[in-house]
Amino acid sequence: TDEITLTATVRNAGALAAPASKVELRLGGTKVATASVGALASGASTQVSASIGARNAGSYQLSAVADPAGE
Incomplete structure (x- = not known):
């Protein structure tokens, strides 16, 4: 297991x-x-x-959802 940090790029595509x-x-x-x-x-x-702690070796599907509460 290894400590994992996820990084996402967030872009404002609006006007x-x-x-x-x-x-x-x-x-x-x-x-x-x-x-x-x-x-x-x-x-x-x-x-x-963000750090997500340790995970077992393997393949994982990663995603990021901006403004999940729709505010």
């Missing part, structure tokens, strides 16, 4: 600025971490990271 929000990091569809995202201007991007 207007986006307020600060959250991004869920998911492993196999299950939320394993939540990271805060600061406000983003239109077209801007930022990276967020």
Whole structure:
């Protein structure tokens, strides 16, 4: 097992600025971490990271969901 840190790039693809929000990091569809995202201007991007602890060796499906609460 190894300690794993997930990193995701969050980009505001909208025409207007986006307020600060959250991004869920998911492993196999299950939320394993939540990271805060600061406000983003239109077209801007930022990276967020979160440690998800140790996992067994293998292949995992990773995903990130921006603003999961739809706020």
